[in-house]
Amino acid sequence: xxxxxxTLLYKEVLRFWKVASQTVAAPVLTSLLYLLIFSHVxxxxxKIHGIAYTAFLIPGLVMMSVLQNAFANSSSSLIQSKxxxxxxxxxxxxxxxxxxxxxxxxASVVRGFVVGxxxxxxxxxxxxxxxxxxxxxxxxxxxxxAILGSLGVIAGIWAxxxxxxxxxxxxxxxxxTFLSGVFYSISSLPLFWQHVSHWNxxxxxxxxxxxxxxxxxxxxxxxSLAVVGVCLAVLTVFTLNLLKRGYKLRA
Amino acid sequence: xxAAIRIQQVSKCFGSTQALDRVxxxxxxxxxxxLLGPNGxxxxxLISALAGLVRAAAGSLSVMGHDVQSDYRAARRHLxxxxxxxxxxxxxxxxxxxxxxxGYFGIGDNDSWIDEILENLGLxxxxxxxxxxxxxxxxxxxxxxxxxxxRPPVIVLDEPTAGVDVELRQTLxxxxxxxxxxxxxxxxxxxxxxxxxxxxxxxxxxxxxRVVALDTTARLLRRFSTHTLRLRSHGEIPADLVRGAAQxxxxxxxxxxxxxxxxxxxxxxxxxxxxxxxLEIGKPDLEEVFIRVMQGQxxxxxx
Numbered sequence: 001x002x003x004x005x006x007t008l009l010y011k012e013v014l015r016f017w018k019v020a021s022q023t024v025a026a027p028v029l030t031s032l033l034y035l036l037i038f039s040h041v042x043x044x045x046x047k048i049h050g051i052a053y054t055a056f057l058i059p060g061l062v063m064m065s066v067l068q069n070a071f072a073n074s075s076s077s078l079i080q081s082k083x084x085x086x087x088x089x090x091x092x093x094x095x096x097x098x099x100x101x102x103x104x105x106x107a108s109v110v111r112g113f114v115v116g117x118x119x120x121x122x123x124x125x126x127x128x129x130x131x132x133x134x135x136x137x138x139x140x141x142x143x144x145x146a147i148l149g150s151l152g153v154i155a156g157i158w159a160x161x162x163x164x165x166x167x168x169x170x171x172x173x174x175x176x177t178f179l180s181g182v183f184y185s186i187s188s189l190p191l192f193w194q195h196v197s198h199w200n201x202x203x204x205x206x207x208x209x210x211x212x213x214x215x216x217x218x219x220x221x222x223x224s225l226a227v228v229g230v231c232l233a234v235l236t237v238f239t240l241n242l243l244k245r246g247y248k249l250r251a
Numbered sequence: 252x253x254a255a256i257r258i259q260q261v262s263k264c265f266g267s268t269q270a271l272d273r274v275x276x277x278x279x280x281x282x283x284x285x286l287l288g289p290n291g292x293x294x295x296x297l298i299s300a301l302a303g304l305v306r307a308a309a310g311s312l313s314v315m316g317h318d319v320q321s322d323y324r325a326a327r328r329h330l331x332x333x334x335x336x337x338x339x340x341x342x343x344x345x346x347x348x349x350x351x352x353x354g355y356f357g358i359g360d361n362d363s364w365i366d367e368i369l370e371n372l373g374l375x376x377x378x379x380x381x382x383x384x385x386x387x388x389x390x391x392x393x394x395x396x397x398x399x400x401x402r403p404p405v406i407v408l409d410e411p412t413a414g415v416d417v418e419l420r421q422t423l424x425x426x427x428x429x430x431x432x433x434x435x436x437x438x439x440x441x442x443x444x445x446x447x448x449x450x451x452x453x454x455x456x457x458x459x460x461r462v463v464a465l466d467t468t469a470r471l472l473r474r475f476s477t478h479t480l481r482l483r484s485h486g487e488i489p490a491d492l493v494r495g496a497a498q499x500x501x502x503x504x505x506x507x508x509x510x511x512x513x514x515x516x517x518x519x520x521x522x523x524x525x526x527x528x529x530l531e532i533g534k535p536d537l538e539e540v541f542i543r544v545m546q547g548q549x550x551x552x553x554x
Contacts, residue, residue, distance in 0.1 A: 007354025015342045085338035089348075089397065091304055092332055093355035094324035251265070251305045 005099035012107030028118040055127035060182035063209040070112035070148040078156025097243035108149025136212030144205035150235040253316030255436035261310035270296040272460040285451030292457040331403030339382040356401035448537040476535030477506040486525040
């Protein structure tokens with residue numbers, strides 16, 4: 001990877017960091033509000049895999065923040081650059097489509113990690129957390145962030161207007177993340193909805209991530225790793241192909 | 252020595268619109284080249300194809316001998332493009348924008364060259380201002396600066412003076428002229444024909460995606476435009492002179508090629524008993540050339 005890649009990565013990180021109150025502080029506060037409300041209602045009533053509800057909820061909120069912010073970073077950066085026209089600044093230089101892809105996706109992962117760490121810092125006071133198998137925490141945060149970062153690249157390139165991007169976010173990303181077992185264990189669902197949830201790749205990201213904290217989960221972390229790995233591979237190939245063809249970027 | 256720009260049989264459609272139709276064009280190193288044509292003639296599409304922003308459907312383009320598709324990295328390193336749209340990244344200051352742009356081209360430490368560009372474009376005082384805070388003219392200067400950070404041997408300016416004030420025009424052209432004198436190849440599109448006439452050594456005119464005229468500025472002027480002797484007089488102009496002349500608003504315009512013809516012309520008018528009230532000499536101008544080429548493209552030979 002050349003200097004073009006590292007500069008684009010730096011620029012993408014600097015971009016969200018310059019408006020950190022919107023891109024970091026706001027999602028951390030949102031997660032904190034979820035925690036305060038849900039734990040107030042459910043703490044003491046619900047235990048999942050023998051874990052107190054608030055402790056169970058925290059990793060879910062952290063991972064949801066990682067995923068949503070990874071998506072938001074690449075998608076909003078690209079749509080803004082396209083709408084304002086300054087996308088030419090990255091299309092004119094000798095940056096390969098692979099460098100372009102990696103820079104946007106990695107910057108999304110960085111944003112996800114920063115927000116995720118912020119949520120963890122803001123919430124871990126509320127319940128005793130363990131870090132049973134931290135390697136899973138890292139692996140799923142990285143891969144989940146990369147998947148949503150790639151989806152953000154696809155959405156940002158595909159959308160011509162902000163409302164199209166909002167539709168992608170509201171009708172695809174939000175349901176997938178909210179219905180993935182962030183707030184509940186899917187074992188508590190009726191059988192039909194359990195089966196449906198097993199078709200949601202985000203479920204495996206959350207479940208595998210949570211396994212890193214408690215060492216227990218609904219699915220085996222290895223199964224989750226396989227599902228998440230396949231998703232990442234498919235999306236990477238798909239996105240690289242779009243970029244190579246210059247879809248909507250190089251007419 | 253390879254051509255600065257070589258465009259061979261390049262075609263491009265957008266839907267049913269033929270934006271470029273088998274365009275052939277070659278610009279030598281060190282030239283100051285003008286690309287003229289009405290709106291929608293294909294100038295920006297041609298520049299976009301050269302810059303890799305648009306993919307040509309047929310034909311090939313190269314910059315300093317590097318094909319813009321197969322050898323895009325080298326082609327783009329040799330090319331600096333000032334886009335027509337006034338675009339900017341609102342997140343960054345002027346200096347940040349220029350440092351980031353340098354990095355995209357693989358240049359880490361570029362501060363002294365950035366300082367020099369800022370100085371030459373009158374941007375030094377604005378170096379640490381956010382892009383959003385700049386006036387339109389200042390943003391335009393930054394666009395020019397961004398195109399120059401990697402010291403490209405070939406510089407393409409797509410209507411750089413559209414809607415900018417006199418001061419910026421003069422600053423800009425002084426700097427671009429200097430770069431040209433230092434060996435940079437300059438390609439310019441503009442609707443200000445007097446600008447093209449005074450700057451460009453050679454000119455191509457595009458119409459509906461085709462090159463309809465291509466020659467040195469001097470030859471184009473000679474071929475399609477002449478000097479004119481414009482005068483207002485009392486009395487009849489000799490009949491044989493009236494034939495080549497045009498009349499409007501009490502003024503006669505008599506075409507001539509060499510200044511030696513002026514004295515005999517005046518002598519004959521005087522001899523015919525005319526009294527000249529007012530007189531001026533019009534130079535050939537590119538506007539006339541442009542209009543004649545666009546109106547009667549069939550008679551305009553393409554070389």
